[in-house]
Amino acid sequence: KPYGIPVEKSFLEHREKSVVLEELGLAPDKFTVLLMGGSFGAGNIKDTLKELLEIDxxxxxxxxxxxNETLKEKLEKSLEKYTIDKNISILGFTQDMNDILSAVDIIVSKPGGLTTTECLLKELPMIIPYYIPGQEEENMDFLSNCGAALRTSKKFTISVLLKVLIDNPTRMELLKNNIKSIKKQNTAEDIANLVSNILGY
Known part of the structure; x- marks a missing residue:
């Protein structure tokens, strides 16, 4: 049964976007990119951030x-060397992922199972520049073939893909509509009902 990973209903509730962004020292009305690589900061986040900073x-x-506290410290130190024209908020482990995923416009991340599930529920488009071979590679193939995420390549770099989405809001809407068509809304309830039916309750 392709029900997907169960997520609490409370995950669908979130605080106002403007409140969340202002708490992070960011503008409430500006296009916002979330960069992450899982709970342990996997993926080449340092190089990816550098690439994002160079996008005009x-x-x-x-x-x-x-x-990954070491990564957080390295990123903060590396930013001191640059003249930056973008607002950046660097966070370590956070309990506010629910609010943050609802406050950003796009996520750049590896396609882990839980990350993918949460992004689909939030109708948040993904750019995938890296993945762990195996399940994450299959997730990437599924998402890109469904038009729910964009995968990078030598020709279609993060810079190229992000510029296209920022310059063409209709492309963002297309991604979101594709996500709506594949997301699983009531996974936990469906799994519970399946178990109940099997047990004859």
């Missing part, structure tokens, strides 16, 4: 390094 568009960035 007006947007702001949230970076989540998860439990």
């Amino acid at each position: 568009r007006d947007f702001q960035i949230i970076v989540i390094t998860g439990r």
Whole structure:
């Protein structure tokens, strides 16, 4: 049964976007990119952030390094060397993923199972620049073939893909509509009902 990963209903509730972004020191009305690589900060986040900083568009960035405190320190130190024209908020492990996913416009991340599930529920388009071979590669193939995410390549870099989405809001809407067509809304309830039916309750 392709029910998907169960997520609490409370995950669908979130605080106002403007409140969340202002708490992070960011503008409430600016295009916002979330960069992350899972709870342990996997993926080449440092190089990806550098690439994002070089894109000549007006947007702001949230970076989540998860439990990888060393990565967080390295990123903060590396930013001191640059003249930056973008607002950046770097967070370690956070309990506010629900609010943050609802406050950003796009996520740049590896396609882990839980990350993918949560992004689909939030109708949040993904750009996928890296993945762990195996399940995550299959997730990437599924999402890109469904038109719910964009995968990078030598020709279609993060810079190219992000510029297209910022310059063409209709492309963003297309991604979101494709996500709506595949997301699983009541997974936990459906699984519970399946178990109940099997047990004859």
